Amino acid sequence: MSRQSQRESRIKESVDRIRGMTGSGHPDKALLLKIEEELKELATAKDLFSLEDFPPPEDGVKRRNCLYRLSEDEDHRFALYANVASGAVDAPPHDHTTWAVIVGIQGREENRFYQKTEDGVAITGNQVVEAGTGVTLLPDDIHSIHITPGEPVINFHMYGLALEQLSGRNYWSSVNREWKVFPAHTDIREARG
Numbered sequence: 001m002s003r004q005s006q007r008e009s010r011i012k013e014s015v016d017r018i019r020g021m022t023g024s025g026h027p028d029k030a031l032l033l034k035i036e037e038e039l040k041e042l043a044t045a046k047d048l049f050s051l052e053d054f055p056p057p058e059d060g061v062k063r064r065n066c067l068y069r070l071s072e073d074e075d076h077r078f079a080l081y082a083n084v085a086s087g088a089v090d091a092p093p094h095d096h097t098t099w100a101v102i103v104g105i106q107g108r109e110e111n112r113f114y115q116k117t118e119d120g121v122a123i124t125g126n127q128v129v130e131a132g133t134g135v136t137l138l139p140d141d142i143h144s145i146h147i148t149p150g151e152p153v154i155n156f157h158m159y160g161l162a163l164e165q166l167s168g169r170n171y172w173s174s175v176n177r178e179w180k181v182f183p184a185h186t187d188i189r190e191a192r193g
C-alpha cells in the first residue's frame with residue numbers, strides 16, 4: 001500500500017471514530033478531550049505526516065504557515081488539517097465559533113489562552129503543543145498561536161466546521177484595541193486523495 005493510501009485510511013479511521021462519538025451534537029470539554037486522544041493516536045504515525053510530504057511555505061513567502069486539508073465531510077464538518085510552519089508565526093488572540101482541537105506531531109507551537117475583559121483580553125495560561133500534547137477549545141474560547149524560527153512545526157488542527165465556513169471568527173487587534181473579524185486564511189492546500 002502506498003504511503004498516500006496508508007495515510008488516507010488512517011485518517012478515515014480516526015475521523016470516523018471522532019464523527020461516531022460526536023454525532024450531530026456539539027462536543028463538550030470531555031468529548032473534546034476524547035477527540036484529542038484520538039488525534040494523538042493518529043499523530044504517532046509520524047512517517048505519514050512528515051515535512052517531506054507536507055512542506056512548509058517556500059522560502060521568501062511572507063506568511064510562514066500553511067494548512068493542508070486532510071479531511072472534511074460533505075457538510076463541511078469534522079475538518080482536519082495539517083498545519084505546517086517554518087519561521088515566525090504569531091496569530092493574535094481569536095475565537096473559532098466552532099470547536100477546535102490541536103495536537104502536536106513535530107516542533108513546538110505555543111498556545112496562549114485568554115479571557116475577555118472590558119478593554120480587551122487578559123492571558124489566563126499557556127501550553128506548548130508538541131509531540132504527545134494537545135489543546136482543546138470550545139467555540140467561545142480564545143487563544144493565540146506563537147511559533148519561533150527554528151525546527152519546523154507540523155501539527156493537526158481539527159475544527160467542527162471547515163475554515164472557509166467560519167466567516168465570523170473574531171480576533172483582538174492590540175494595535176486598534178478592538179475586536180475584528182478574522183480574514184479568510186490565504187494558504188489552504190488540498191491534500192485529500
Ligand SMILES: [Fe+2]
Pocket residue numbers: 094095096100143
Ligand atoms: Fe485558532
